Amino acid sequence: MKALILVGGYGTRLRLLTLTVPKPLVEFCNKPILLHQVEALVKAGVRHVILAGSYMSELLAREMRAQEQRLGIKISLSTEKEPLGTAGPLALARELLTDSEEAFFVLNVTNVEEPSKYGVVVYEGRIHRFVEKPQVFVSNKINAGMYIFSPAMLRRIQKAACFWMDISQPKDFLTGMCMYLQLVRQQAPERLHTGPGFVGNVLVDPTAVIGENCTIGPNVTIRAGVVLEDGVRVKRCTVLKGAHIRSHSWLESCIVGWSSSVGQWVRMENVTVLGEDVIVNDELYINGTNVLPHKSITDSVPVPRIIT
Numbered sequence: 135m136k137a138l139i140l141v142g143g144y145g146t147r148l149r150l151l152t153l154t155v156p157k158p159l160v161e162f163c164n165k166p167i168l169l170h171q172v173e174a175l176v177k178a179g180v181r182h183v184i185l186a187g188s189y190m191s192e193l194l195a196r197e198m199r200a201q202e203q204r205l206g207i208k209i210s211l212s213t214e215k216e217p218l219g220t221a222g223p224l225a226l227a228r229e230l231l232t233d234s235e236e237a238f239f240v241l242n243v244t245n246v247e248e249p250s251k252y253g254v255v256v257y258e259g260r261i262h263r264f265v266e267k268p269q270v271f272v273s274n275k276i277n278a279g280m281y282i283f284s285p286a287m288l289r290r291i292q293k294a295a296c297f298w299m300d301i302s303q304p305k306d307f308l309t310g311m312c313m314y315l316q317l318v319r320q321q322a323p324e325r326l327h328t329g330p331g332f333v334g335n336v337l338v339d340p341t342a343v344i345g346e347n348c349t350i351g352p353n354v355t356i357r358a359g360v361v362l363e364d365g366v367r368v369k370r371c372t373v374l375k376g377a378h379i380r381s382h383s384w385l386e387s388c389i390v391g392w393s394s395s396v397g398q399w400v401r402m403e404n405v406t407v408l409g410e411d412v413i414v415n416d417e418l419y420i421n422g423t424n425v426l427p428h429k430s431i432t433d434s435v436p437v438p439r440i441i442t
Contacts, residue, residue, distance in 0.1 A: 136176045138184040141168060141194060149304040150409040150424050151391060158191040159197055161374055162301060163314045164337045164355050168194075169201065172209070182208045304389055304407045304424075311372055312353045333369075345381070363398075380416070391427065404438065 145157030152160065172183055187194050190262045191213045198209040218259050254268050279347035299310035314336035318325055327338040327350075334352020338344070342356045345364035356362070360373050363381040371385050376393040379385065383400040384404055390396065394408045397416035409427035414420065418431060422438030425431060 135178075135180050136182045136184060137180045139168070139171060140190060141185050141187045144189050148304065148307065150304075150407045150426060151389070154410045154427050155392070156187075156193055158185075158187075161355075161372070162307070163311055163318075163358055163372075164339055164357055166196075166197065167301070170209075172198075172201065172205065176205050176207055180207070182210070184210045184212060186212045248271070253426060305405050307389065308353075308370060308372070308387055308405065311355060312370065315353055315355070 141158045143154070143157065145152035145160075148157055148160065151157075159166045161167075162170065168185075175183060185198065191211060195211045198211065211241055249394060268275065286341055286367065299306070299313055301307040301310040312335075315326070318337070319335050322365050325337065327336045331344075331348050332350050336351040336353075337355045338350075338359040339356060339360070341358045342352065342360040342362070344356075344362050347364055347367065348362055348365075348366045348368075350356070350362070350368050354368050355372045356368075357373060357375040357377070359376045361378045362368065362373075363379065365382040366379050367384045368379070369386045371388045371390065373379065373390045374392045376392075377390045377395070379390065379396045380398040380400075383396050383404075385396070385406075386399075387402045387405050388402050389405075389407045391408045391412060392410045394410065394412040394414075396402065396408075396414045397418065399417045400414055401418075402414070402420040404422035406422060407424045408414070409429070411428045412425045413430040414425075415430070415432050419434040419436060420431065421436050423435045424440045426440075426442050431441065435441070
């Protein structure tokens with residue numbers, strides 16, 4: 135069985151992280167977003183995954199080559215030279231897809247609380263129209279993706295509630311992380327880190343180094359190669375690969391980018407996002423700030439802003 139995943143978007147709403155890494159490779163709960171999807175497909179019996187990509191496709195190809203052998207499946211990349219929307223990538227990957235003449239489309243619709251961020255579907259038994267990011271309420275049902283199945287697939291589909299969360303913006307990314315960690319608590323609690331100083335749901339890569347007298351959690355993910363020095367307090371945060379948080383710093387609702395460094399006695403909160411390779415000097419207060427990659431912060435930022 136084959137599956138095609140559309141991964142050609144620029145990830146603009148998660149822009150600080152996607153300036154240097156394509157959104158499908160951004161780690162969500164210590165695993166690239168795309169890998170969550172691919173592993174779910176493998177469990178469902180898919181043996182060939184086709185990625186319809188465009189933005190930073192060479193990084194996608196490199197990462198997926200490393201995953202092919204581990205997962206025991208074939209992963210192909212169909213690259214768009216320019217964005218082709220939703221149906222365009224399907225046509226571009228035509229030779230890789232099953233050529234069943236009886237294939238048909240299924241439009242996936244789901245309910246959300248804040249439909250203004252999505253393409254909304256207006257229907258009563260049949261689809262009347264689509265409204266892209268409506269400013270006035272017209273429906274709370276959104277288009278969550280378009281898929282092609284053969285008729286035989288209908289007999290294999292069972293209705294069931296499952297985890298779904300849009301993580302396109304930093305605040306949603308953190309909310310989704312909390313929801314996913316709770317799902318891990320329910321389904322595979324052995325994956326969560328426990329012990330002195332760990333509170334609630336926490337995922338820690340085995341290569342991370344945690345100092346003494348730290349308080350980690352609830353709702354924290356710590357990626358490979360991360361260093362947290364003594365006395366660090368981290369709550370509702372994701373700390374990406376290679377980041378370093380120095381002693382006695384306090385972080386809540388933050389995303390710390392790859393290889394970034396946070397100094398001693400720093401306080402960061404209110405959905406602060408550090409891009410890749412950002413340096414925050416000692417004893418600063420950072421409030422709701424987005425910092426582009428490769429920047430150095432030398433002064434406190436008490437009012438939310440974007441640092442370019």
